[in-house]
Amino acid sequence: MAKYVYKFSEGNRNMRELLGGKGANLAEMTLAGMPVPQGFTVTTEACTRYYDDKRTIAPEIQEEILANLAWLEEHTGKKFGDPSNPLLVSVRSGARASMPGMMDTILNLGLNDTVVEGFAAFTGNPRFAYDSYRRFIQMFSDVVMELSKKRFEEIIDDVKEKKGVKQDVELDTEDMKDLVARFKAFYKQEKGVDFPQDPKEQLMEAVRAVFRSWDNPRANVYRRMNEIPYSWGTAVNVQSMVFGNSGNTSGTGVAFTRNPATGEKALFGEYLINAQGEDVVAGVRTPSPISALKEEMPAVYDEFVEIANRLEKHYKDMQDMEFTIENGKLYMLQTRNGKRTAAAALKIAVDLVDEGEITEEEAVLRVEPNQLDALLHPTFDPDALAKAAVIGKGLAASPGAAAGRVVFTAEDAKVWAEKGEKVILVRLETSPEDIEGMQVAQGILTVRGGMTSHAAVVARGMGTCCVSGCGEISVDYADKSFTLGGKVYKEGDWISLNGSTGEIFQGAIATVPANPNSGDFGRLMGWADKFRRMRVYTNADNPRDAAQARAFGAQGIGLCRTEHMFFEGDRIKAIREMIVSEDVDSRKKALAKLLPYQQSDFEGIYEAMEGCPVVIRFLDPPLHEFLPTQEDDIVELAGEMNVSVERLKDIIEGLHEFNPMMGHRGCRLSVSYPEIAEMQTTAVIQAALNVQKKHPEWHMIPEIMIPLVGEVKELKYVKDVVVSTADAIIAAAGIEMKYMVGTMIEIPRAALTADEVAREAEFFSFGTNDLTQMTFGFSRDDAGKFLNYYYDTKIYESDPFAHLDQTGVGKLVSMAVELGRKTRPDISLGICGEHGGDPTSVEFCNKVGLDYVSCSPFRVPIARLAAAQASLKQKG
Numbered sequence: 096m097a098k099y100v101y102k103f104s105e106g107n108r109n110m111r112e113l114l115g116g117k118g119a120n121l122a123e124m125t126l127a128g129m130p131v132p133q134g135f136t137v138t139t140e141a142c143t144r145y146y147d148d149k150r151t152i153a154p155e156i157q158e159e160i161l162a163n164l165a166w167l168e169e170h171t172g173k174k175f176g177d178p179s180n181p182l183l184v185s186v187r188s189g190a191r192a193s194m195p196g197m198m199d200t201i202l203n204l205g206l207n208d209t210v211v212e213g214f215a216a217f218t219g220n221p222r223f224a225y226d227s228y229r230r231f232i233q234m235f236s237d238v239v240m241e242l243s244k245k246r247f248e249e250i251i252d253d254v255k256e257k258k259g260v261k262q263d264v265e266l267d268t269e270d271m272k273d274l275v276a277r278f279k280a281f282y283k284q285e286k287g288v289d290f291p292q293d294p295k296e297q298l299m300e301a302v303r304a305v306f307r308s309w310d311n312p313r314a315n316v317y318r319r320m321n322e323i324p325y326s327w328g329t330a331v332n333v334q335s336m337v338f339g340n341s342g343n344t345s346g347t348g349v350a351f352t353r354n355p356a357t358g359e360k361a362l363f364g365e366y367l368i369n370a371q372g373e374d375v376v377a378g379v380r381t382p383s384p385i386s387a388l389k390e391e392m393p394a395v396y397d398e399f400v401e402i403a404n405r406l407e408k409h410y411k412d413m414q415d416m417e418f419t420i421e422n423g424k425l426y427m428l429q430t431r432n433g434k435r436t437a438a439a440a441l442k443i444a445v446d447l448v449d450e451g452e453i454t455e456e457e458a459v460l461r462v463e464p465n466q467l468d469a470l471l472h473p474t475f476d477p478d479a480l481a482k483a484a485v486i487g488k489g490l491a492a493s494p495g496a497a498a499g500r501v502v503f504t505a506e507d508a509k510v511w512a513e514k515g516e517k518v519i520l521v522r523l524e525t526s527p528e529d530i531e532g533m534q535v536a537q538g539i540l541t542v543r544g545g546m547t548s549h550a551a552v553v554a555r556g557m558g559t560c561c562v563s564g565c566g567e568i569s570v571d572y573a574d575k576s577f578t579l580g581g582k583v584y585k586e587g588d589w590i591s592l593n594g595s596t597g598e599i600f601q602g603a604i605a606t607v608p609a610n611p612n613s614g615d616f617g618r619l620m621g622w623a624d625k626f627r628r629m630r631v632y633t634n635a636d637n638p639r640d641a642a643q644a645r646a647f648g649a650q651g652i653g654l655c656r657t658e659h660m661f662f663e664g665d666r667i668k669a670i671r672e673m674i675v676s677e678d679v680d681s682r683k684k685a686l687a688k689l690l691p692y693q694q695s696d697f698e699g700i701y702e703a704m705e706g707c708p709v710v711i712r713f714l715d716p717p718l719h720e721f722l723p724t725q726e727d728d729i730v731e732l733a734g735e736m737n738v739s740v741e742r743l744k745d746i747i748e749g750l751h752e753f754n755p756m757m758g759h760r761g762c763r764l765s766v767s768y769p770e771i772a773e774m775q776t777t778a779v780i781q782a783a784l785n786v787q788k789k790h791p792e793w794h795m796i797p798e799i800m801i802p803l804v805g806e807v808k809e810l811k812y813v814k815d816v817v818v819s820t821a822d823a824i825i826a827a828a829g830i831e832m833k834y835m836v837g838t839m840i841e842i843p844r845a846a847l848t849a850d851e852v853a854r855e856a857e858f859f860s861f862g863t864n865d866l867t868q869m870t871f872g873f874s875r876d877d878a879g880k881f882l883n884y885y886y887d888t889k890i891y892e893s894d895p896f897a898h899l900d901q902t903g904v905g906k907l908v909s910m911a912v913e914l915g916r917k918t919r920p921d922i923s924l925g926i927c928g929e930h931g932g933d934p935t936s937v938e939f940c941n942k943v944g945l946d947y948v949s950c951s952p953f954r955v956p957i958a959r960l961a962a963a964q965a966s967l968k969q970k971g
Contacts, residue, residue, distance in 0.1 A: 099141040100159040102166065103133055108410075113138050115330030117189030120430050127409065129402055130426050133170055134184065134334030135163040137302060139191065142328030145306045152303060160302065161295065164333070171335050175205055176294040178213025183227070183336040186301040188308060190329040193431055194317055198308040198329060199238040201301045202371060203231035203336060207292040211275075223341045225271035230340075230371060232278040232290060235297065239304040242285050250277050264369060298333070305331045319886060319893055322935055334428070337421040340371045344392070344423045347372050350385045350399070352407040352414045355435040358442030362386070362403060364416075372417065372428075395425050406430050411452050412461065413443050437466040441615040455622040456967055462619060464934040464961040468494045468595070470616065471647075471953050472558065475593065476605040483591065483600045487579045489540070489565030490879065491597040492551035494953075497538030497560040498591040498603040501584055503575050505532025512536075519590055521577055523570055524876070525550040526720060530662045533559065538592040540599065542568045545879040546897050552864075552929060553659075555951040556634055558643065560594035564879045620648065620956060623963035629941055631958045632708070632949035634927060636660065638699035644952035648959055651708035652700065653860060653949020654800075654927035657775060658716050660696050661689070667721065668735060674718050675736050675746050679770060686774040693775065697782035706793030710860060710927070710949075712800040712839065713775050713813075717760040719750040756865070756874065761803025762838075765813045772813055775799075776820040784828050797834045800860055805842040807851040814855055839927070840911050841865035849911035853918035860949070861908055863928030863936075867895050870904050896929065899936035909943050916944075925949055934961035941965035 106114050106122030114122060118136035125131050141156050168174050173182035183205040188198035206214065206228045215224035236242040254270055254277070255261065266274075282290045291297055308314060309329045318325065339347030350364025365382035368391070389396040399418060402425075406414045415433030419426045435443065444458040453461070472495030475483075499517035502508045505528065511518045512535035520536040522529065524543040533539055533553055538560040541550045545564055554561035569578040575586040579599070584590060591600040632653035633644030637660075641652060661670045666689060673685035700709060723729050724747075733743045752758035765772040776799065783797040799817055804810045814836050825832050837858030840846055843866070849859070868875050875896050885891040899905060908926075915922045925947040930936035932954025940948050941962060950958045 096155075097140065098159075099138050099144075099156045100135050100163045101138065102135045102163060103131065106136065111191045112327075113140065113330075115139055115189035115191050115332075116193055116431055117187065117429055118330045118332050121332065121334070123409075124406075124427055124430060127405070129405075130424070132335045132337050132426050132428070134167060134332060135160075136189070137331040137333070139328040139330045142306050142309060142330065143326065145303075146310075146328070150303075150307070152299065152306075157299060160298070160333070164295075164298070167333075167335060173335075175298075176207070176210060178210050180217060181205055181210045181214050183214075184298070185332075185334050185336055186298070186305060187332045187334070188305045188329045189332050190309070190323070191327055192321065192323045193434070194314060194321075194323070195434065198311070198314055199305055200372075201231070201234045201238055201304070203227045204235070204297050204301055205294040205336075206231050207294065207297075209292075210294070218341065220341060222268040222271055223338065225268060225275055226340055227338065227371075229271055229274040229278055232275065232282065235301070236278070236282055236290075238308070239300045240282070240286060242282065246281060247278060250274065250281065302331050302333075305329065315886065322893060322898065325889055325892055337419045337426045337428075338371070339367075339419040339421065340369055341421060343369055345369060345419075345421050347419045348382065348385065348388075348417075350403065350416050350418070351433045352403050352416075353433075353439070353443055355413070355415070355433050355439055358413075358435065358439035358446065360446060362400065366418075366420075372419070392420065392423065395420055395423065398425050402427060408452070411447065411457070413439075437462075437469040438615075440466055441470075441619055445615045445618050456626060458619060459623050459626060459960065459963050460967060462960060464957045464964065467956045467960065468953070471609050471956065472496070472560070472594070473606045473608050474595075475591070476607050479605040483602065483604050485598050486582065486590075486601045487565055487567055487599040489562040489597045489599065490546055490551075491593075491595055492544075492546055492548070492563040493539075493554035493559060493561035494595040495538075495558070495560035496591070496593055496595070496604070496606045497536075498589065498606060499537040501577070501586055501588050501590055502532075502536075503570070503572055503577075503586060505529040507586070508532035508536050519592060521568075521570065522550070524548065525553070528662050528667070528721070530659055533557065538562070538594065540565065540568075540590075540592060542566060542570060544876050546894055546929075548876050552951070554594075555929070555932075555953065556636070556640055558951075558953040560592050562592045562594060562597050562599060565597075565599065566880075616956075620959060623960045624648070625963075626966055627959065627963040628966045629937075629945060629962045630947035631955055631962060632710075632925065632927075632947050633952050633955055634931075634949055635700065635952060637696065638703040640952050641700050641703035644955050645703060645705070645707075647952060647955040649707075649952065649955045651710070651947070651949075652704060653710050653925050653931070653947060655697075655700060655709060655711045656715065657693065657711060658714055658720075660693060661721065663692075666692050670721050671732060672736060673771075674721060674750075675738060675743065682768060683770050683774075686770055690774050690778055693778035694782045694785075697778055698786055701782060701786040701795065706790065706795065708796065708798060710798040710800050710837075710858075710925075711775075711779050712802050713762075714764055714771055715761050715802045717750070717752060717755040717758050718764070719747065719752070719755065722747050722750065756868065762801050762809050762813050763803065765801070765816065766809055769813075769816045772816045773820050776817045777824060780821045780824045780832070780834065783834070784825070784830055784832060787830065787832060795832065797832075798858065799834065799836050800839055800858075801836065802839045802862070803841060803865075804838040804852065804856075805844040807848065807855055810838055810852060810855045835923075837923070840908075841869070843870055843907055846907035846911040849914035850918045853915040853922055856915075856922070857919070858923035858925070859911060859915050861911070861924075861926040861928065861945075863899060863904060863908075863926060863930045864896065866907065866928070867900060867904050867930075870900070870907060871895060898933055899930040899939055901939050905939055905943075908939075912943050912945070923947075932958050934964070937961035938965040938968065941969060 103125040108123040111119040114136045186201045211228040215221035233247045237244040346368040348366025354363045364385040412432045417429040440462045444461040447453045475496045499519040502518045517537045519538045541563045589603040591604040630650045632651040633649040634654040635641040669688040676682040733740045783795045787795040835857040837856045839862040841862035927949040931948040932950030
């Protein structure tokens with residue numbers, strides 16, 4: 096028969112999956128002989144069973160809870176519901192992954208109208224007894240019965256106002272009795288029944304409420320953000336109460352063994368005298384620093400310091416501890432590995448190695464890769480942020496903080512920036528032709544688009560703050576204004592963006608520049624590089640991004656998108672001239688104008704990468720993206736191209752596609768117009784030859800990637816154009832140079848026929864943005880409109896564009912790896928979609944045997960650390 100309830104004395108730290116983090120740690124502290132109020136844990140399996148049984152607690156689980164309650168009565172010498180010596184308990188959640196504040200807690204459970212009288216007599220402190228009872232009624236009503244917490248606070252404020260006091264501690268026994276009566280009256284008014292008096296009924300309802308809180312909105316959002324599976328469930332800890340609100344020799348507090356903001360090795364925390372735990376969190380009174388306890392209760396302080404040191408040495412990590420002092424006696428209520436800033440995480444990991452507590456491998460595993468983002472981007476000044484007004488929220492598409500004046504076009508962004516103004520570019524959605532405005536903007540805000548939209552991808556590549564998909568915004572381009580929250584913001588108005596949270600603020604908030612601790616950061620990343628197997632490349636389209644990625648430790652470029660180069664200066668005219676050309680000679684003439692630009696760009700990128708591998712993807716987007724859509728722009732372009740407006744409109748209309756992402760793009764352009772591949776091959780090879788002559792020690796091997804291949808014959812057709820062009824240029828140069836031709840695997844058919852594709856491709860790069868889009872059958876730009884419904888119904892637990900779908904898309908990747916290597920054992924395999932910088936996706940890439948991951952420059956350190964962790968985990 097399954098066991099669903101464990102006494103603290105029956106568990107240990109290794110039972111985290113069953114007992115949750117809190118339960119496992121309470122068990123571990125019990126085994127170590129620390130002063131822990133005893134109790135029992137209802138397991139995570141009981142929670143998953145609760146949901147399997149349509150949100151009911153099975154009779155056998157209830158029986159097991161009551162049997163352990165009877166044991167707790169015997170152990171404490173107190174009895175549930177006995178007025179003469181009552182047992183009171185706390186009921187707390189405890190998932191296997193720490194989720195601070197996301198789920199629910201009930202204190203002082205077991206009190207009722209009769210017990211509170213006996214409890215007052217038993218303790219000789221009626222104010223304390225009735226204070227505990229009013230707290231219980233309030234928490235039970237809020238957490239279990241889902242009544243308004245605010246209404247209870249209003250009742251308390253009313254009683255304090257009538258008495259002429261400001262603090263809860265100034266209320267006396269009669270005031271507490273008055274609050275109890277008022278709370279019960281409000282409960283009956285709202286629920287139509289009296290407040291429950293049976294302690295066992297209270298207990299079962301509380302356990303049910305904690306299970307229910309696993310599925311509350313804030314817990315669901317937190318799990319999605321931190322990739323915690325819904326299937327894990329939460330445990331419930333039932334623990335005998337100790338009281339920090341029983342007088343001036345009692346108190347409660349929270350402390351860390353090291354400073355969670357800086358990592359400094361010193362006890363950090365605070366406490367309140369004559370209070371319960373929620374008082375510290377609620378901020379209704381100002382706590383004292385933990386150091387003050389040394390003066391107030393020296394013996395308790397010394398014991399706490401000794402326990403804190405023992406716990407850190409035992410867990411070999413910074414501990415976050417909750418404690419209560421009852422009538423001068425210390426009790427430990429919880430310990431867990433503490434949440435910390437990125438800077439603190441690095442310092443603590445490195446310091447613990449220097450102190451001989453952990454190995455370098457353990458240090459690498461201690462730091463969350465995504466935390467490194469905070470070290471690489473500007474952040475808001477905390478004091479200024481506290482005073483700022485949030486006016487809206489979108490998706491946290493690219494991290495960092497930015498303040499600037501609102502502009503609505505790329506052209507205006509450039510004009511304002513040239514005058515020395517900081518700007519925020521606000522668009523319905525961005526397109527490649529916005530690239531110059533995006534480059535000069537401090538931040539980007541879009542109405543449409545998801546986490547892998549054009550704006551998000553490009554902003555991450557630049558390291559620019561971006562908030563996307565804020566559908567509440569209404570943009571009026573003609574009036575150069577947008578409306579949000581009923582307020583109109585005009586061009587030139589100041590707004591601020593937090594790309595790490597998706598928040599939008601009115602006005603300019605001061606920012607603090609990024610400042611990675613080069614000492615700790617450098618040491619930890621050095622260890623990471625030592626332990627990882629996969630190489631880490633970057634996605635970069637210009638020398639600036641390439642140099643930034645190189646500074647962050649990139650070992651090559653896994654994706655250079657050539658189309659972004661076409662939107663600068665006079666280049667857009669040449670590409671448009673090519674598009675409107677009606678014969679091969681005219682197209683070649685236009686492409687000849689682009690050739691020197693492309694070649695110069697490639698030389699700059701090769702120089703920035705200092706001989707490291709560079710994978711250049713040939714033209715990918717549909718041609719309509721390079722043409723205007725506004726009437727004035729069409730008329731202007733027609734004049735420049737020397738064609739009639741009607742003819743240009745016909746061309747634009749002819750290029751229109753119902754589904755351009757699956758239309759005339761990628762390798763299909765080079766099949767239709769081989770001269771495009773000829774020009775791009777010439778630029779790639781000639782640039783490599785020039786740089787090779789300049790730096791003979793670099794041994795350049797250009798890598799050309801043909802995008803959107805779904806059939807090996809189309810790859811061969813384009814490859815033949817590349818090879819004939821490249822071989823002729825290399826022969827004419829008289830220099831020996833190798834080059835590689837490969838493809839991006841982004842169409843499911845390419846993955847399914849990877850053995851055939853590998854006959855022609857010397858490398859595969861998995862373009863998981865499009866591969867995800869085509870496998871799921873929905874647009875990455877539009878999916879955000881309905882994915883929330885899928886999260887709410889638990890169909891999906893996370894955005895498949897943010898975290899690689901290992902079940903479906905992952906199966907295609909695994910299949911392509913196996914088939915590709917079967918045909919070509921030495922084939923090079925990598926990933927260049929946005930998943931290349933996502934830690935869980937990087938772990939999957941390591942598991943299936945990819946040679947490298949490629950990500951945006953500011954994700955490179957994250958990918959380096961994630962790749963090291965993946966290797967260490969795989970080795971066990």
